Amino acid sequence: MALIVQKFGGTSVRDAERIDNVAGIITSAYQDGNDVVAVVSAQGDTTDDLTAKAAEVNQRPSKREMDMLLSSGEQVSAALLAMAIERMGFPVVSLLGWQAGFNTTSDYGSARIKKIDTSRVKKELDKRRIVVIAGFQGVNRYGDVTTIGRGGSDTSAVAYAAAMHADLCQIYTDVDGVYTADPRKIPGAKKLSCITYDEMLELASLGAQVLHNRSVEMAKKYNIELEVLSSLTKARGTIVKEENSVEQMLISGVAKDDDIARISIIGVPDKPGLAFKIFSKLSSKGTNVDIILQSIGRNGTKDISFTVQKDRMEDTIELLKEYTEKLGASSLVADDNVSKVSIVGAGMESHPGVAAEMFEALFSRSVNIQMISTSEIKISVLVHKADGDRAVEAIHQKFFES
Ligand code: ASP
Ligand code: MG
Numbered sequence: 001m002a003l004i005v006q007k008f009g010g011t012s013v014r015d016a017e018r019i020d021n022v023a024g025i026i027t028s029a030y031q032d033g034n035d036v037v038a039v040v041s042a043q044g045d046t047t048d049d050l051t052a053k054a055a056e057v058n059q060r061p062s063k064r065e066m067d068m069l070l071s072s073g074e075q076v077s078a079a080l081l082a083m084a085i086e087r088m089g090f091p092v093v094s095l096l097g098w099q100a101g102f103n104t105t106s107d108y109g110s111a112r113i114k115k116i117d118t119s120r121v122k123k124e125l126d127k128r129r130i131v132v133i134a135g136f137q138g139v140n141r142y143g144d145v146t147t148i149g150r151g152g153s154d155t156s157a158v159a160y161a162a163a164m165h166a167d168l169c170q171i172y173t174d175v176d177g178v179y180t181a182d183p184r185k186i187p188g189a190k191k192l193s194c195i196t197y198d199e200m201l202e203l204a205s206l207g208a209q210v211l212h213n214r215s216v217e218m219a220k221k222y223n224i225e226l227e228v229l230s231s232l233t234k235a236r237g238t239i240v241k242e243e244n245s246v247e248q249m250l251i252s253g254v255a256k257d258d259d260i261a262r263i264s265i266i267g268v269p270d271k272p273g274l275a276f277k278i279f280s281k282l283s284s285k286g287t288n289v290d291i292i293l294q295s296i297g298r299n300g301t302k303d304i305s306f307t308v309q310k311d312r313m314e315d316t317i318e319l320l321k322e323y324t325e326k327l328g329a330s331s332l333v334a335d336d337n338v339s340k341v342s343i344v345g346a347g348m349e350s351h352p353g354v355a356a357e358m359f360e361a362l363f364s365r366s367v368n369i370q371m372i373s374t375s376e377i378k379i380s381v382l383v384h385k386a387d388g389d390r391a392v393e394a395i396h397q398k399f400f401e402s
Contacts, residue, residue: 001033001034001035002034002035002166002167002168003034003035003037003125003164003165003166003167004029004034004035004036004037004166004167004168004169004170005037005038005039005157005158005160005161005164005166005168005169005170006025006026006029006036006037006038006039006157006169006170006172007038007039007040007041007135007153007154007156007157007169007170007171007172008022008038008039008040008041008081008172008231009041009153009154009171009172009173009174010041010042010043010044010045010046010047011044011173011174012041012172012173012174012231012232013040013041013043013077013080013081014043014044015043015044016080016084018231019077019080019081019084020084021231021232022038022081022084022172022231023081023084023085023088024088025172025231026038026081026085026130026132027085027088027090027130030090030130035125036130036131037121037125037131037133037160037164037166038081038130038131038132038133039132039133039134039135039153039156039157039160040074040077040078040081040132040133040134040135040153041073041074041077041135041136041153042070042073042074042076042077042136043073043076043077043080046073046076046077047070047073047150050069050070050072050073051066051070053069054066054069062108063107063108063109064108064144066108066109066147067108067109067137067144067145067146067147068145070136070147071096071097071134071136071137071145071146071147073136074096074097074134074135074136074137074153075096075134077134078094078095078096078132078133078134079094081094081132082094082132085130085132090130091127091128091129091130092129092130092131092132093124093129093130093131093132094131094132094133094134095120095121095124095131095132095133095134096133096134096137096145097133097134097135097136097137097138097139097145097156098137098138098139098145099120100116100118100120100121100131100133100134100160101115101116101117101118101119101120101121101163102116102137102138102139102156102159103115103116103117103138103139103140103141104138104139104140104146104148105140105146106140106141106142106144106146107146108140108144108146108147109146109147109149110147110148110149111138111140111146111147111148111149112148113138113148113155113156113159116159116160116163118160118163118164121133121160121164122164133156133160135152135153135154135156135157136148136152136153136156137156149214151212152212152214153212154171154211154212154214154215155212155214155215155218157169157171157215158215158216158218158219158222158224158226159218161219161222161224162218162219162221162222162224166224168225168227169219169224169225169226169227170226170227170229170237171211171215171226171227171228171229172229172230172231173210173228173229173230173231174230174231174232175210175228175230176191176229176230176232176233176235176237177191177192177228177229177230177235177236177237177238178191178192178195178200178203178210178228178238178240178253179191179192179253180192180251180252180253180254180396180399180400181253181254181255181392181396181400182255182256182392185389185392186254186392186393186396188396188397188400188401189396189400190400191238192238192252192253193236193238193239194238194239194240194241195238195239195240195252195253196240196241196242196243196252196346197216197217197219197220197240197241197242197243198220198243198346198377199252199253199344199345199346199377200216200240201213201216201217201220202342202344202377202378203252203253203255203344204216206255206256206257206340206342206344206380210228211226211228211240216240219240220242223242225239225240225241226239226240226241227239227240228240243346250345250347250348250351250354250399251343251344251345251347251348251354251399251400252344252345252346253343253344253345254341254342254343254344254392254395254396254399255341255342255344255392256339256340256341256342256388256389256391256392257339257340257341257342258310258339258385258388259309259310259311260290260307260308260309260310260336260338260339260340260382261307261308261309261310261312261313261334261335261336261338262305262306262307262334262335262336262338262370262371262382263305263306263307263308263313263316263317263320263332263333263334264303264304264305264332264333264334265278265303265304265305265320265324265329265331265332266303266329266330266331266332266333267301267303267329267330267331268301268302268303268304268324268327268328268329269300269301269327269328269329270297270300270301270302274304274327275294275304277327278304278320278323278324278327279292279306281319281320281323282308282316282319282320285315285316285319287308287312287315287316287319288308288309288312289306289307289308290306290307290308290340290373290380291306291307291340291371291372291373291380291382292304292305292306292373293305293306293371293372301329301330305371307338307340307371307382310336313334313336316334317332317334320332337384337385337386338370338382338383338384338385339382339383339384339385339387339388339391340380340381340382340383341380341381341383341388341391341392341395342378342379342380342381343358343378343379343395343399344377344378345377346377348376348377348379349376349377354379355372355374355379357398357399358379358381358395358398358399359381360398361394361395361397361398361399362381362383362391362394362395364394365387365390365391365393365394367383367384367387367390367391367394368383368384368387369381369382369383370382370383370384
């Protein structure tokens with residue numbers, strides 16, 4: 001007998017029919033003799049709808065009251081799911097985050113899970129009950145309800161699996177796994193049977209929104225094997241696990257991120273300390289910088305370019321405008337008409353030549369590269385936004401379709 005934690009996202013419990021479907025998945029795992037803990041998200045767009053409702057009565061509600069409100073979405077889906085399981089004739093109990101033992105920090109809206117007291121859930125499982133837990137929420141040291149950040153119920157599930165030393169943690173969602181590219185855009189995209197934690201983390205941050213990043217970090221830390229799969233098909237999903245147990249693929253995916261802007265400081269005096277000054281100024285404002293490129297100095301000046309998230313562009317320009325003048329730079333240029341296209345693969349570490357192949361693919365479609373950055377398992381290029389889709393297509397074809 002195994003202990004399985006199953007997480008069901010908002011689309012999987014959208015309406016009564018979907019709830020019945022999920023109840024079927026849970027009860028069949030239970031009938032196979034497993035202990036089952038299910039963690040649920042709010043139905044469909046409930047969390048967004050509740051946020052809109054709040055705005056109708058108060059434009060600036062306190063974060064505490066927001067958590068009071070938003071956590072109700074998961075309470076509804078947990079209770080409804082338990083009722084469906086009950087109707088099918090199985091023993092079941094639904095629990096809110098605090099009842100399941102989620103103790104969090106007090107930061108309403110973005111609380112961190114500190115400790116999980118699993119005693120209540122263990123007691124329920126000992127009675128051979130199915131346990132349904134409201135995800136996304138916990139309780140802080142004041143005894144108040146907290147939420148752990150949008151999309152957080154993946155993290156609730158993985159944290160619970162870690163605390164219970166579960167044998168398997170399944171994340172049921174509306175896609176049936178992790179693909180080599182966005183399957184809605186690239187018809188030849190293939191489902192991966194396995195992927196490493198690090199690859200998944202890179203892909204998630206590149207806009208392949210399958211799993212909440214924190215949940216993958218947590219799974220990696222506690223070595224919890226994850227399976228991402230659809231609640232609507234019976235197909236096998238994608239396993240996310242430790243590197244040495246994954247059959248190494250050279251490249252596991254191509255992703256595109258449009259949520260990005262490039263900023264260039266032109267004609268910076270070519271002397272030590274300026275990069276330090278510029279980037280500490282940005283980090284003091286909490287702005288994350290991604291690709292950085294510095295030209296070789298010429299005539300006593302150099303150019304420094306970097307990318308930021310699109311919604312930080314205006315702030316960054318504002319912050320740097322006067323400052324670059326003070327530094328003696330000649331101008332500041334910004335462009336949000338760009339896309340970042342990346343390939344990710346744990347295998348590239350031991351394979352030279354991947355970058356060259358990627359650039360060849362881009363060249364074959366006359367895509368111009370503005371910036372390049374590399375890490376052990378990732379190569380990213382910045383291209384004109386109009387070239388973004390073509391770039392992904394070309395690279396995907398080169399690595400996966402030949
Ligand atoms: N219901 C929350 C949200 O929409 C949590 C989740 O879905 O994971 O952000
Ligand atoms: Mg949701």
